[in-house]
Amino acid sequence: MKKRFKKIPETVIRRLPRYYRYLERLKDEGIDHISSRKLADVMELTASQIRQDLNCLGEFGQHGYGYKTSQLIQVIAKTLGIDKSQNVVIIGAGRMGQALAGYGRLNKSGFNIISIFDKNPKVIGNIVNNLKVQDVEEIDGFVENNLVDVGIICISNDEGPMVAEKLANLGIKAIWNFSPVDIKPSENVIVENVHLIESLTILSYKLREKKVIDGMVDEIIGD
């Protein structure tokens, strides 16, 4: 009998979506099995790491053969919880809210956007990706009558934490936060804070570092 519960390290979890994406692509290309060595080449990882990572999910490999792509995809999907569809609401129908509402890959991974809310009367009633923007004042009733798994907070002011608390009180257990102030996870609610600017800032650092190494700029630590 298999182990009932095995804690998977967060570092591994954070790599799983990328495995999933590459494996989906390989499967689409008609590749039905792959060795850790070849997958490592494609993904620019080490074969050793891939075997260690996949072993956290169970034993799927076949000695002398490799891993079956479709089986791996299935297991990763199940581990990540994207094998079942989940209902999502968006709070904030600004540009980012609209972009996420129309983001096809969400649906592909089982996230169904079932409603979008805003507080701006000029925006309420607009159609965004086949959904009519609702008044955020009506969210209580909506959440009571619909099973909502995830709330996406897409407002641009500092009220994210307040909105998150409201959603938590309504029973929403997961928050995907795009608003500028970090939302702290609590006993009731899981959070992923997204700050797009961080990734661009890191790019900026690396660009500068490259310029220093290439001798185009003088130094990193000044004076």
Place this chain on the structure above:
Amino acid sequence: MKKRFKKIPETVIRRLPRYYRYLERLKDEGIDHISSRKLADVMELTASQIRQDLNCLGEFGQHGYGYKTSQLIQVIAKTLGIDKSQNVVIIGAGRMGQALAGYGRLNKSGFNIISIFDKNPKVIGNIVNNLKVQDVEEIDGFVENNLVDVGIICISNDEGPMVAEKLANLGIKAIWNFSPVDIKPSENVIVENVHLIESLTILSYKLREKKVIDGMVDEIIGD
């Protein structure tokens, strides 16, 4: 004399934008100095880690007093290369491209969006955030006549790597990629690949894990 070049670990670099954000906020609240202990409480890190991290940038603390917020902000900004403004172009004026074009925090960190391109004739000529969408065919001339530091790829098809290569040939050295296929960094070009779905997927995993721990669901590893 100070060291001319000190390699900062990537793990530290990836935390710097978050330090920057919190310190900016503290400064806005009128806090002009802070100890590693207090900053650790606010940011939910350990004081020890903060001191280690900041020491990678130099020695700024004052014994018995702490760190000056504004000095720290300045040093982090310089390290990350956001102390100077950088010119950015966006390729792809779809919803995500538009959202990024209107994303105020980019400007705040010194990233100036100087142009936005698309290949769709229906979109070319539209005004997005005070910029007229240009025909992507005209990008060569534009880049030759303007200093462009970063290219943001916001297309939704699989042509990201091709677009990136074109930009690299035009001399753009940094790519911020939102398109679905990973762009591989090369000798000429630095890349940050962004896959928003990954962060939502991790949220999904954590939600599931929480449900298992709370006894609302049976198991993580099936069968």
Place this chain on the structure above:
DNA sequence: TAGATTGTTAATCGATTAACAATC
């Protein structure tokens, strides 16, 4: 069988935490 490749243990490497002398 022989070749390929896994699963897993051991070795290495790096990152985080703890501790404390130095010092403002």
Place this chain on the structure above:
DNA sequence: TAGATTGTTAATCGATTAACAATC
């Protein structure tokens, strides 16, 4: 000065890589 807090070294912890017996 006494109290607070840094900078830094040492200890711990965890993640990655290497190695190889097991096995298809």
